[in-house]
Amino acid sequence: AEALEEGINQLSNSQTTSEDQLAIIRAFGTYQGTAEVWKKLLALAISADLPSLNRDAMIALQNYDDKEIGITLVNFYPKSSSALQAAILNLLSSRSVWAITLLEAIGPKKIPSSDFDQDLLARxxxxxxxxxxxxxxxxxxDVEEKTPSLxxxxxxxxxxxxxxxxYAGESIFTERCASCHKLFFKGGEVGPDLTRYQRDDLSTMLVSILEPNAEIREGYENVVVTTNDRRVLSGFLSDEDTNSIVLRGFDGADITISRKNIISLKPAGRSLMPSGLLNGLDDAALRNLFAYLRISQPITK
Incomplete structure (x- = not known):
């Protein structure tokens, strides 16, 4: 109890370093604490003053199920960055009480329906x-996927x-691809590193982008995990041992789940990569993006 109170006090203390706050947030994310704990985590999740802690605070909120969390994050969604929006969608889709709030908020002033891909709807x-x-x-x-063959x-x-x-294509890659894929040391680690991918084979690359479920690379198979506290989580297994698994979601966040808390772990049969990646790009933007994707060495402006 003393350690819990001390942790709460440290999170509220403006003198606490961001490194110490991060350690406390991750500690709180390993178990379900009091209402005071999740309210502190929620405040950090939407804090404009501490953006580096937003996503970690959202990950820690996985262990809680209060309806107020969903309501607050839905209202915060339009003001948040695209990376945080992905984290919000991932969190709110994991529990039914939040999923209802999330779906009810769909509309032009809060959450556009275009932000929901097939994987999210399936979850x-x-x-x-x-x-x-x-x-x-x-x-x-109409939730049927339209064939991209044409x-x-x-x-x-x-x-x-x-x-x-x-050079113009790099910014498009950063916006649409870099949260998951790395190319010459720039980007995330949710999906495969594209640096050694067959990027000179245009037809293969186009099929991989237009039909991400056609062939899923080994080690990046999407799985769905159901837990005994009624969460539904999706991602690929980034690590596992006899006691726990580490699930990396489409927002790039790693979630550690004890095996004793897992009811089921099944292949999702779908890629984490969204099928509408090229939607909204005009001809010039498409050419610029693929010019960047096919570079043979790093470029800098």
């Missing part, structure tokens, strides 16, 4: 909650029409 349906299922059907009446030939024509600018 929501795994809760087995009739209210969630009704909301999914209401908000997404787009493949059109994209090849666009990309072969004239060369793109890799």
């Amino acid at each position: 929501l349906s795994l809760h087995g909650d009739s209210q969630i299922n009704d909301l999914v059907h209401e908000k997404f009446p 787009r493949l030939h059109a994209l090849e024509q666009i990309l072969s029409a004239q060369p793109g600018d890799p």
Whole structure:
């Protein structure tokens, strides 16, 4: 009890270093504490003054289930960065009480429906909650994926029409790809490192982007984990031992789950990579992105 109170006091103390705050946040994320704990974590999750702690605080909130958490994060969503939005979607889709709040908030002023990919919708349906299922059907009446086969030939024509600018393409890569993929030391570690990928083979690369579920690289298979505290989590296994697993979600966050808390662990049959990655890009932007994806050495502006 004394250690708990001391941790809460340290989180509230403006003199506590960010490194110490991070250690406390991660400690609180290993068990379910009091309401005072999750309220402190929630305040840090939406704090504009400590952006480096936002995502870690959200990860720690996984162990709590108060409805106020969902309401607060839904209201924070329009003001947050794209990286934090991914973390919010990942967190709120993990519990049915938050998933309902999340789906009810879909609309132009809060959360656009375009932010929900097929993997997220599939995870929501795994809760087995009739209210969630009704909301999914209401908000997404047509959830069937459209085949990209007809787009493949059109994209090849666009990309072969004239060369793109890799320097302009770097910013598009940063916005759309770098949260998951690394290319020449720039980017995240959710998906495979693209540096040694067959990036000179345009047809193969296009199929991988347009149809991410067609072939999933070994070691990056998406799994769905159901826990005994009614969470539904998705990601790939970044590490595991006899006592626990480490699940890396589409937001890049690692979540450690004790094996004794796992009810089921099943292949999702889907890639973590969204199928609409190229949506909204005009011809010039497409050429620039692929020019950057096919660079043979790092570039700097």
